[in-house]
Amino acid sequence: MKISFVGAGKVGFTLGKYFKLNGLNIEGFFSNNPDSAIAASDFIGCSYFSSLDDLVKNSEIIFITTNDDSIIEVWKKLKDLNIEGKIICHCSGSLSSEIFYDINNSGAYQYSIHPMYPFKDKYNSYKNFKTAYFSMEGHPKYFDYLKGLLESLGNSVLSIPKERKGEYHLANVMVSNLVLSLINIGVETLSNCGVDSETALKAMAPLINSNIENILSQSFENAITGPVVRGDVNTLNKHIESMNGDYKELYKKLSLNLLKISKNKNPEKDYSLAQRFLETI
Ligand SMILES: NC(=O)c1ccc[n+]([C@@H]2O[C@H](COP(=O)([O-])OP(=O)(O)OC[C@H]3O[C@@H](n4cnc5c(N)ncnc54)[C@H](OP(=O)(O)O)[C@@H]3O)[C@@H](O)[C@H]2O)c1
Known part of the structure; x- marks a missing residue:
């Protein structure tokens, strides 16, 4: 045709x-x-x-x-x-x-x-x-x-x-446009520590790339790293203290989702402290 x-x-x-x-x-x-x-x-x-x-x-x-x-x-x-x-x-x-x-x-x-x-x-x-x-x-x-x-x-x-097209498009935007926004927020946060934004992006490239590669080649449970999966509540608290208040709600929602993945990965581990902390920020 x-x-x-x-x-x-x-x-x-x-x-x-x-x-x-x-x-x-x-x-x-x-x-x-x-x-x-x-x-x-x-x-x-x-x-x-x-x-x-x-x-x-x-x-x-x-x-x-x-x-x-x-x-x-x-x-x-x-x-x-x-x-x-x-x-x-x-x-x-x-x-x-x-x-x-x-x-x-x-x-x-x-x-x-x-x-x-x-x-x-x-x-x-x-x-x-x-x-x-x-x-x-x-x-x-x-x-x-x-x-x-x-x-x-x-x-x-x-x-x-x-x-379902509204929901379908939302899924696409979550993994593309919103990831771009999240990376931009991370780079801006590193810039606040005195690193220019071009260098900040370069420095973060291995974190970004390895994370995505691990998710795609393995699974969310195998790719997850960081304080939530470790249950390091003091570190989570330090983040909240250093954070621009605008992003607290975003941090909370994303971290609670990380907690769900962490529990799937480590069903025997006690995440109740981390759960309580995240729910109350
Ligand atoms: N970009 C993406 O990543 C992406 C991914 C998946 C799907 N889509 C979808 O694909 C479609 C096109 O997106 P795009 O990114 O290619 O947009 P785009 O680069 O902005 O191109 C759209 C083109 O359509 C022409 N146009 C606008 N109104 C028109 C009219 N009334 N009659 C004839 N031509 C007209 C304009 O060309 P001139 O003015 O130059 O003639 C304009 O450059 C959208 O529905 C979008 O949602 C986009």
Whole structure:
């Protein structure tokens, strides 16, 4: 099937390039700014369209890869065109395919297909994309076809019910954006000790990297280190005394979760002191 993209940004460029390199039939791009569509067509080796109507006439699968807030705007235009039989997808992690309201009246089929990957630029993100999972939900008619298509590229596909997309996206944000925020807070805290923030990040890199590698290669229980799992309440108290009050609640919630993991790791160990301390900070 001929695939086209509306929205020549980071995800459009990356999926277009990746799909094309893996033998899929990429027809072309339409974007708000024609220069973006032209740049995508040069990079990927496909056409660009100067109107949405041309794109629709020349495509069977249409990926809307605009920013989330513009998906509805594109859909309002698409639904006034002849889209009978077309497969319409968006790539938002938080929105479901229900954003394509009234689609049943148009004879088209709706999907949300979310690549679980941080696309940080247009020209390089395709290189390591084979490791990425997709999540998918949408109309049964082409569900298995699209899932098979993505799996044929070597990517795995999770099926997520549309009513769970809020929770699903939260999970993604927890392990990516919020980890970034936590690392930033750690670096700022080290900077308070007189280390410039560039050096602080370098100094913390082995802590960050080994921690993530241990979680991924082993388990949360095997990767856990630090005062909570040791039950060192005096050390926890010292942290609280040195802490900017803004982060106390965050520290408490995350440490109580560490306590849960610690108890799984050491079911025979008495964590009651640590538990009481953390609950009362
Ligand atoms: N970035 C990520 O890590 C990531 C990961 C997974 C999923 N996603 C999802 O993928 C989608 C795209 O994200 P992105 O990061 O690629 O965004 P992006 O880099 O901001 O690109 C979106 C592009 O869409 C174009 N656009 C905006 N409104 C439009 C309209 N009405 N009609 C046609 N084109 C329009 C703009 O291009 P011009 O103005 O240049 O034409 C803009 O550059 C979003 O739904 C996002 O939630 C993103």
